[in-house]
Amino acid sequence: MADKTNYHHGDLRNALLAAALDMLETEGLETLSLRRVAARVGVSHAAPAHHFPTLRALFTALATIGFERFDAAMRAARDAAAHDPASQLRAAGQGYLAFAEANPALFRLMFTTTRIDWSDPELIAAGDASYAQLAEVCAPAAEHLGIGDPEGRAALERLVWSAAHGRAHLAIDGKIPPGAEAPGAIDLTDLLLGRAMAKADTPSSSPTSPAP
The missing domain is CATH 1.10.357.10 (Tetracycline Repressor, domain 2)
Structure with missing residues (x-):
């Protein structure tokens, strides 16, 4: 799994966006998923749902x-x-x-x-x-x-x-x-x-x- 991105409590939305932007350019749009972005940040696959359903x-x-x-x-x-x-x-x-x-x-x-x-x-x-x-x-x-x-x-x-x-x-x-x-x-x-x-x-x- 890719290195986890650290984030401050309460700033999960920005952490997800930063990870997604990086993955978009390095891995491509077709490979991007909420589950993979959550894994990159180091949170459960359900965690992004509050910000990005x-x-x-x-x-x-x-x-x-x-x-x-x-x-x-x-x-x-x-x-x-x-x-x-x-x-x-x-x-x-x-x-x-x-x-x-x-x-x-x-x-x-x-x-x-x-x-x-x-x-x-x-x-x-x-x-x-x-x-x-x-x-x-x-x-x-x-x-x-x-x-x-x-x-x-x-x-x-x-x-x-x-x-x-x-x-x-x-x-x-x-x-x-x-x-x-x-x-x-x-x-x-x-x-x-x-x-x-x-x-x-x-x-x-x-x-x-x-x-x-």
């Missing part, structure tokens, strides 16, 4: 943590970047990709439709916070393109999201190796903001930096 409940809590960390990764990347529209759009994409590469199994779990409870209020709040960043970085592009209606802005956000999400999945599946982008290659930021504007906004940006 079903495996779906555990997965939902893991996805919530994932979205919180995902949101923080994008925010950190944006905070470290210049504040012009192009830099912020590219930084959000870099944070998106970095999170996915660091947490591939959790990233996949977060976007499943059947294994987690999408009516859970905490999961909804965490997901909405992440999406709010997408809306923030897309707003200048919508303005540049003359898109003012809510439907048009939502379509633009989905376009950027699809590009970032697809790029992340290709990367974690090993389909796009690091540094594969050709120097000076056009990216989505160029297309949305106009290449001259995007390059002028980010004079110090690396041409090989991943972008949404």
